[in-house]
Amino acid sequence: MPVTANIRSSYRTRYGIIALVLLGFMAWCLNDGFFSYPQQKRIYDTYIQIRYPQGQGNLENENYLSDWRKRIDQFKAEDGIVIDSVTQPEEKTQMDINTQFVMAGITGLLGFAAAAYFISIGGAYVKADKETGLTTKKFESIAWDSITSVDISRWESKGIAVVHFDTPTSKGVVTLDDWKFDREETVEIYELVKQNTNLIPDNESGDDDEEMDEIA
Structure with a gap:
């Protein structure tokens, strides 16, 4: 679901x-x-x-x-x-x-x-589907295999994870922010990203990526 x-x-x-x-x-x-x-x-x-x-x-x-x-x-x-x-x-x-x-x-x-x-930001959202991937207000479909990296350096301290993606039609980032978006659902989406990309290590210690503008 x-x-x-x-x-x-x-x-x-x-x-x-x-x-x-x-x-x-x-x-x-x-x-x-x-x-x-x-x-x-x-x-x-x-x-x-x-x-x-x-x-x-x-x-x-x-x-x-x-x-x-x-x-x-x-x-x-x-x-x-x-x-x-x-x-x-x-x-x-x-x-x-x-x-x-x-x-x-x-x-x-x-x-x-x-x-x-x-x-x-009116109507902004981030949706995750185990079968298809991520969807945001701006991007209709980001397949799991289109995600290239996930910056989790601020997840533990601030609840922010930056998902980098590269699709045939677009390239950018989706920011998961549990202060900006519904907290419980944001955490669930983070877990789905972790499960479906294998880009987040179990110890969740990420390297600092270059900051990019928020797209979500």
Whole structure:
């Protein structure tokens, strides 16, 4: 009877959550960069222009020191700019605005990468049949005699075994990972690989193979 190890929902959900958090932070940064920070900058700049209409040098002029609150109180709100003489607005510079776009770019790239991986592993599985061999989401048939080697160097410590294969139509690897796929079924598939290929020694001490991209 075939044994199928499906992608674990908890494993896939992690990447979905990561993607949502990163893309949400990207949206927040874009909102700050396009709207919130420019508005705060306009408010601060207006406040400074009213308080110091001829520049910072007027700090020594007693008239400016005594009249700035009156000038601010007389200012009429325009274009959403509301200021008062009690609280000084928070300063936002062009550098602050540019920083938001940089952070949006970084988190956006990471977020879209996580989302792409989340989508790509949907429905992923590894199936083993004693009569025919292995089947994955990408490869429909990998006969037992097409398997050329099995890297078990991380099986005991991490539950990862890398099956290398070479068929007339394709060449690559299938990664058995008991954290990524259903654990019990992954162990059963590992045992079937061991029984049907004679590539895994009984002591299960494998040599380190060159790492390859996961295909399963």
